[in-house]
Amino acid sequence: xxxxxxxxxxxxxxxxxxxxxxxxxxxxxxxxxxxxxxxxxxxxxxxxxxxxxxxxxxxxxxxxxxxxxxxxxxxxxxxxxxxxxxxxxxxxxxxxxxxxxxxxxxxxxxxxxxxxxxxxxxxxxxxxxxxxxxxxxxxxxxxxxxxxxxxxxxxxxxxxxxxxxxxxxxxxxxxxxxxxxxxxxxxxxxxxxxxxxxxxxxxxxxxxxxxxxxxxxxxxxxxxxxxxxxxxxxxxxxxxxxxxxxxxxxxxxxxxxxxxxxxxxxxxxxxxxxxxxxxxxxxxxxxxxxxxxxxxxxxxxxxxxxxxxxxxxxxxxxxxxxxxxxxxxxxxxxxxxxxxxxxxxxxxxxxxxxxxxxxxxxxxxxxxxxxxxxxxxxxxxxxxxxxxxxxxxxxxxxxxxxxxxxxxxxxxxxxxxxxxxxxxxxxxxx
Amino acid sequence: xxxxxxxxxxxxxxxxxxxxxxxxxxxxxxxxxxxxxxxxxxxxxxxxxxxxxxxxxxxxxxxxxxxxxxxxxxxxxxxxxxxxxxxxxxxxxxxxxxxxxxxxxxxxxxxxxxxxxxxxxxxxxxxxxxxxxxxxxxxxxxxxxxxxxxxxxxxxxxxxxxxxxxxxxxxxxxxxxxxxxxxxxxxxxxxxxxxxxxxxxxxxxxxxxxxxxxxxxxxxxxxxxxxxxxxxxxxxxxxxxxxxxxxxxxxxxxxxxxxxxxxxxxxxxxxxxxxxxxxxxxxxxxxxxxxxxxxxxxxxxxxxxxxxxxxxxxxxxxxxxxxxxxxxxxxxxxxxxxxxxxxxxxxxxxxxxxxxxxxxxxxxxxxxxxxxxxxxxxxxxxxxxxxxxxxxxxxxxxxxxxxxxxxxxxxxxxxxxxxxxxxxxxxxxxxxxxxxxxxxxx
Numbered sequence: 118x119x120x121x122x123x124x125x126x127x128x129x130x131x132x133x134x135x136x137x138x139x140x141x142x143x144x145x146x147x148x149x150x151x152x153x154x155x156x157x158x159x160x161x162x163x164x165x166x167x168x169x170x171x172x173x174x175x176x177x178x179x180x181x182x183x184x185x186x187x188x189x190x191x192x193x194x195x196x197x198x199x200x201x202x203x204x205x206x207x208x209x210x211x212x213x214x215x216x217x218x219x220x221x222x223x224x225x226x227x228x229x230x231x232x233x234x235x236x237x238x239x240x241x242x243x244x245x246x247x248x249x250x251x252x253x254x255x256x257x258x259x260x261x262x263x264x265x266x267x268x269x270x271x272x273x274x275x276x277x278x279x280x281x282x283x284x285x286x287x288x289x290x291x292x293x294x295x296x297x298x299x300x301x302x303x304x305x306x307x308x309x310x311x312x313x314x315x316x317x318x319x320x321x322x323x324x325x326x327x328x329x330x331x332x333x334x335x336x337x338x339x340x341x342x343x344x345x346x347x348x349x350x351x352x353x354x355x356x357x358x359x360x361x362x363x364x365x366x367x368x369x370x371x372x373x374x375x376x377x378x379x380x381x382x383x384x385x386x387x388x389x390x391x392x393x394x395x396x397x398x399x400x401x402x403x404x405x406x407x408x409x410x411x412x413x414x415x416x417x418x419x420x421x422x423x424x425x426x427x428x429x430x431x432x433x434x435x436x437x438x439x440x441x442x443x444x445x446x447x448x449x450x451x452x453x454x455x456x457x458x459x460x461x462x463x464x465x466x467x468x469x470x471x472x473x474x475x476x477x478x479x480x481x482x483x484x485x486x487x488x489x490x491x492x493x494x495x496x497x498x499x500x501x502x503x504x505x506x507x508x509x510x511x512x513x514x515x516x517x518x519x520x521x522x523x524x525x526x527x528x529x530x531x532x533x534x535x536x537x538x539x540x541x542x543x544x545x546x547x
Numbered sequence: 548x549x550x551x552x553x554x555x556x557x558x559x560x561x562x563x564x565x566x567x568x569x570x571x572x573x574x575x576x577x578x579x580x581x582x583x584x585x586x587x588x589x590x591x592x593x594x595x596x597x598x599x600x601x602x603x604x605x606x607x608x609x610x611x612x613x614x615x616x617x618x619x620x621x622x623x624x625x626x627x628x629x630x631x632x633x634x635x636x637x638x639x640x641x642x643x644x645x646x647x648x649x650x651x652x653x654x655x656x657x658x659x660x661x662x663x664x665x666x667x668x669x670x671x672x673x674x675x676x677x678x679x680x681x682x683x684x685x686x687x688x689x690x691x692x693x694x695x696x697x698x699x700x701x702x703x704x705x706x707x708x709x710x711x712x713x714x715x716x717x718x719x720x721x722x723x724x725x726x727x728x729x730x731x732x733x734x735x736x737x738x739x740x741x742x743x744x745x746x747x748x749x750x751x752x753x754x755x756x757x758x759x760x761x762x763x764x765x766x767x768x769x770x771x772x773x774x775x776x777x778x779x780x781x782x783x784x785x786x787x788x789x790x791x792x793x794x795x796x797x798x799x800x801x802x803x804x805x806x807x808x809x810x811x812x813x814x815x816x817x818x819x820x821x822x823x824x825x826x827x828x829x830x831x832x833x834x835x836x837x838x839x840x841x842x843x844x845x846x847x848x849x850x851x852x853x854x855x856x857x858x859x860x861x862x863x864x865x866x867x868x869x870x871x872x873x874x875x876x877x878x879x880x881x882x883x884x885x886x887x888x889x890x891x892x893x894x895x896x897x898x899x900x901x902x903x904x905x906x907x908x909x910x911x912x913x914x915x916x917x918x919x920x921x922x923x924x925x926x927x928x929x930x931x932x933x934x935x936x937x938x939x940x941x942x943x944x945x946x947x948x949x950x951x952x953x954x955x956x957x958x959x960x961x962x963x964x965x966x967x968x969x970x971x972x973x974x975x976x977x978x979x980x981x982x983x984x985x986x987x988x989x
Contacts, residue, residue, distance in 0.1 A: 150623065153593065153787060158626035161867070162616070163598035169579075182579040184600040192580060199577025202656050206572075236623045254789035254908060287908075289788060294908040331757055362570055363672040364709055366716060440563070440579050473904040476915030476935060480709055480716040483933035485756065485985030487913035489906065505911055507937050507985040509756055543987050545756035 120144075123186060124268050127170060131193055131270070135172035135179070135200065137211050138270045141398065141437060142168050145263030145279075150235040152286070155253045157239055160232050165263075167440060170196040176205035178422065182440040207425045211269040215402045221386055223302040223393035224278035230260050238309045242286045245313025249288075249321040251295070256286035256316070258309065273400040281391065284309045288320040293502075295319030295490065296470070301528065302391060319469060323490045326502035329546040335465035335520060336508065336542040337494055343537045344529035345474035346484060347452065350512040351382070353479045355408050356445040357419040357434075361427050366482055366513055367414055375414045376516040379454040382409040384418070384434070390449035392436070392531045398443040403433040411454075420445045452534040457521035465520075466544060467494035468508060477512070485509035485545075507545040515539050549618040553589040553630060555689035556613070557823060558582070558604050559864035564647075566656050566678040568663045576656050583865030586613045590621025593628050596867045604686055631850035633857040636827035637695050638812060638820040644728035647680050647702045655680075658731035662706050665738030666719075670746040672711040676738070678704045678731060679724070683864065693825045701816070701969060702730040703958065706738045710745035717751070717932065719744030720917070724816050724958040724969065747930060748918055754934035754986030760894030761936065761982035762887055762922065765955035768974030770900040770914050771936075773875050773961070776807050777972070779907040779940050780833045780841075781870040782848030782855055791910035791940050795839050796854040801944030804880055807834040809843055811858065811873035815971040816958030822860045823868035831856040834944070845870050863966040872961060877974035880950025887949050887978045889925035895984060896920045896927055897934060900957075910940040913985075935985040946982070951975030 124140045131138030144166045151159040169182035170192055179200025183192040238258035246253050259281065266276040284307055285298035297316035299307055338346065359365040367375060376382075386394050386403035397403050399421050407415050418434035419427075420443055436446030469490035477484035488508050492499035520538030527533070559581075566576040584602035588595045595617040603609050647655075655678055663676035683699040703724025710717050719741040723730060763771055784790040792800070801807075811819045811828040822828055824846055831841050842848070842855030848870055849857045860868035888896070896919050903914025915935040920927040938946075956973035 153626045153628075156625040157593065158624055158628065159594040159596060159867075160620040160623045161596040161598070162620055163865075164600070165598070165865075166600045178575070179577060180575055180579075181577050184581040184583065187601070188580050188582075195578045195580075198652065199575065202566075202573055202576040202652055204573040232620055232623050252788050254787040287789065289908045292791060292909055294789075294906055358569075362675075363711060364716075366714075440581065442575060472906055472911065472937075473902070473913035473915065473935065476901045476903065476913070478718070478901075478933055480718055481933065483753075483987065485915070485933065485935040485987065487904075487906075487911055487937040487985075489909075505909075505937075505939070507756065507913070507935070507983060509985050509987040511987065543756065545983065545985055547758065547983050 123189060124266065127189055127193060128268060128270050131170065131172055134197055135174040137173040139171040139211050140168060140268050142266040143263060145261060146230050147259060147261035148230050148232045148235050149257055149259040150232065150239050151257040152239060152253060152255060155243065157236055162232065169440065169442065171442065172196045172200050173208055174200055176208045177201065177203045179203060180442040209425050211271045212273055212401050213271045214273050217395045217402055219387050219395050221393040221395045222389060223391065225280045225303045228260060228262065228280040228282060228304045230262050235260050238284055241309035242284055242313035245310035246286055246288055246317040248314050249317035251288040251290045251317045251320045254287050254289050259283045267396065267400040269400060275396050275400055277394065282307045284312050286313045286316040288317045290320045290324050293320050293324040295323065300391060302389065319490050323502045326504035329503050329506050329544060331546045332544060333541050334544050335463060335538065335540045337465050337467045338537045338539065339467065339469045340525060340527045340534045340536055341470050341529055342468045344532045344534050345471050346477060346512060348532055349474050349477045350479050350482050352447060355417050357417040357429060358423045358445050360417045361423065364480060366480060370414050373414055374412050376409055376412040377519045378412040379519060379522060380409060380412050380516060381453050383407040384447050384450050386448035388449050390528065390531065392448035394448055397433045398435040398437040401431045401433045401435065403448060406432055418445050447531055450532045454522050456524045456535065464493060464495050465538065466503065467492045467499055471508065482512040484512065505547055509543045509545060515542065549622045550591040551588050551614065551618050553690050554587060554614050555687065555824065556584060556586050556604055556610055557862065558584040558602060558686045559683050561681060561683040561864065564680040566659050568660055569675045570673055573656055576652055581864060585862065585865065585867055586617050587867060588614055588617035588621050589628065589630065590618055590624065593621060593624030593626050595619065595621030598865050604688065628847045629850040630846040631857065633826040633846050633849065635693060635825060638828065640697050640820050641727050641814045643700055647700065647729040650729055655731060659704060662704060662734050662738040665735035666706050666708040666742040668739060668742035668746060670710045670712065671708045671742045673709040676704060676706040687825055689825055695821055695825055697820050701726055702728065704731060706741045708742040708745040710749050712749050715749055717745050717748035719748065726816060726818050727814060744918065748932045751918060751930040751932040753988030754919065754931040754984060755988040756984055756986045758981050758983055760891050761979045761984065762891050762894065762896045763977045763979060764898045765953060765974055765976060766957045767897050767900050767916050768977045769876060769957055769972035770903050772807060772877050772974055773872060773972040774903040774905045774912040774914050775938065775940055775943055776833060777809065777872045777875045778905045780843050782842045782844040782852050783870045784907050785842050786848050786851045789908045791907065792839060798839055799837050800839050800941060801834055801837040802947050803837050804950060805834055805837045805944060805947060806832060806878035808832050808878060809872050809875045813874045815874040815956050817873035817970040819861065819873060822858045823862040824860045826858045826860065828858040829856060843870055843872065861968050863968055866966045869964055871963065871968055872970055874956065875972045876954060876956060879952045879954045879975050882949040882951050884951055884953060884976050887951055887976050888922060890949055891922050891978055892925050894922045896922055897936065911937065912940065913937040933986060937983050937985060946980040947977055948980050949978035951977065
């Protein structure tokens with residue numbers, strides 16, 4: 118008993134002891150091949166099974182999860198015990214079944230979870246990397262398929278397939294490193310050869326960088342660098358839980374022009390992407406949410422718990438990771454706006470990636486990070502590599518007036534973002 | 548059947564108890580369960596690795612079929628790996644002063660609420676505290692007949708305070724995790740400290756970026772040790788050519804008197820009684836008197852690279868073992884803290900850590916302090932915030948000019964290859980010349 122029968126049993130047993138019960142169920146398989154010494158060194162295959170139970174009784178929410186189907190009773194007991202300790206809150210019930218008309222595909226019917234396919238993708242990565250005089254020091258390919266299900270005692274029972282194809286490659290030439298990656302639900306989106314070629318090109322071209330003097334410069338953040346810095350600061354600031362708890366810089370700014378009018382930020386769960394879904398991790402129908410429209414702050418994201426507590430209603434923004442309970446997150450977040458010709462003609466410092474983005478202060482927005490693969494960019498071309506430097510700033514301040522958005526939009530995890538030109542930024546040389 | 552040169556099976560069955568209190572509200576408090584197994588087979592070339600939930604390690608039939616499946620995976624590998632012989636043995640796990648399982652969830656929640664409440668000093672707008680307890684039952688067996696089992700118990704908490712005034716928001720945070728028992732009693736002072744730091748940071752200045760003399764406190768100097776030296780000495784990175792410390796054994800890479808150690812035998816948060824391949828753990832001096840002397844190894848990187856000590860294989864449950872740090876630190880020197888400040892004269896004192904990251908191939912690292920103070924004329928003056936430090940592995944260690952006599956270890960978690968493991972790191976106060984300070988003050 119591992120699938121729907123077990124879910125049904127947990128719901129019926131739980132119902133006798135709580136007002137409401139919810140089960141979130143996931144099973145999946147994945148294969149990966151890892152590069153060592155420039156060839157395949159390791160092949161892995163994983164199967165996983167997990168079940169998370171939430172119970173609600175008198176507004177007290179309990180939670181537990183297990184990776185062992187035989188321990189479902191223990192898991193239900195633990196959820197009920199956890200509910201007895203939680204602070205009671207306003208609660209309007211788990212969602213009822215909805216007529217989900219929208220389609221949101223994050224599954225590729227042609228993707229086969231086979232180690233031979235993953236090995237073939239590594240072959241493509243390596244042939245791309247071989248175009249430049251570098252050594253490959255890491256990387257690999259991963260193929261995964263999972264089935265997710267949410268069910269509750271109000272009658273919701275939704276299931277969906279998810280697939281992921283992902284590749285990465287790390288190359289080095291002397292002390293110059295290059296890293297590139299890509300991930301998509303669709304196998305055909307992944308051009309492993311090109312990912313390998315780009316990683317190798319970065320390592321090869323970054324060699325022999327010159328020092329840069331401390332000072333103020335125009336900067337272009339590549340989509341990767343922009344995603345790293347914005348992801349650390351912007352995503353928590355639009356979470357309704359942080360807003361209501363007094364942990365968001367944006368808390369009292371709805372209706373205000375917080376960013377440059379060329380910037381919009383929205384979550385589109387129906388666009389093709391790693392987080393595409395018609396229902397969220399609590400079974401609430403998802404919708405397109407515009408958080409920032411032409412620089413004006415419109416709204417925040419809520420899950421059921423925070424929504425009920427503050428009378429805001431869920432925005433269908435619940436996500437789950439690992440064995441933890443649901444929390445507020447993004448499905449497919451877009452940073453978007455009108456594009457300029459390349460990211461500006463005038464000479465600027467182009468930043469491919471940053472080291473230490475996770476040390477940014479998510480509340481104040483301040484950061485100072487080391488930059489990776491920086492180049493001088495002129496008329497859209499990367500001309501001379503820069504050796505090493507730090508980049509300091511404040512996310513909320515720097516987005517108030519941007520130089521423009523590039524045409525090079527790409528997906529970085531669950532964030533889709535173009536390069537961003539920022540004028541007059543602080544660079545600290547060595 | 549495909550060739551099997553070696554196999555091992557490692558099962559971790561466990562429970563995780565979490566309590567999350569946000570502004571006085573018990574958001575969640577409860578226990579979850581997991582049971583993960585990793586089966587590795589070394590075929591004629593490389594590893595085939597399977598991950599499963601809920602494997603009966605005592606069932607010969609089940610384990611045999613898993614080993615066969617892993618051997619089929621190994622058959623697609625191309626890179627020939629060998630395993631070095633390594634000493635076996637298991638250290639006793641330190642006894643628990645108070646077993647967290649003997650404390651009920653209500654009491655844990657009440658004690659955590661006390662710490663969280665203590666952080667709510669005047670000027671603090673939000674407080675949050677999180678208790679984390681892990682009970683892991685580990686079992687291991689391999690094709691050479693080695694077997695071990697042990698139980699690991701971890702208990703600890705983090706507390707965060709956010710102060711807010713006129714649209715300015717600042718944070719203070721503290722954490723404490725141990726392996727020797729229940730760790731929530733008598734800890735309100737850490738909550739209070741988080742609150743007080745958050746409030747005082749409201750008046751702190753922005754640090755000015757540039758090159759200058761810096762004093763690192765023991766916690767931040769520990770992160771510096773971990774990021775600047777620890778990762779680059781990991782044998783897997785060295786084998787792949789992804790570390791600037793490759794080929795540098797016997798070379799001077801730091802000042803005289805500098806000793807940097809990784810020691811999994813210490814009863815700190817990174818303690819392991821035996822490594823994830825069943826190899827005995829031992830103190831490893833990465834740097835002795837400024838000279839690079841040992842890499843950290845598992846069996847395969849010892850065979851491929853040499854020049855180091857095995858017993859450093861670690862794994863998160865449900866993930867294959869890789870080379871990791873455990874308890875990493877700089878040994879004490881003989882300078883008193885007052886001497887370090889006065890020798891610094893003019894510079895910056897950096898305190899606490901918000902984490903760090905390294906690119907070991909390029910040899911560049913970055914880490915962030917929680918806050919700091921300007922040092923003027925050998926005395927600390929104004930408080931500064933949002934300050935980070937970056938540097939290059941091969942030059943930075945030469946720039947340590949004074950080593951304090953007050954080493955302290957701090958617990959934390961380290962991420963590598965998608966796996967997170969408990970570690971500790973530490974150092975005495977350090978004086979660093981020509982430090983690159985990142986900050987956006989003018």
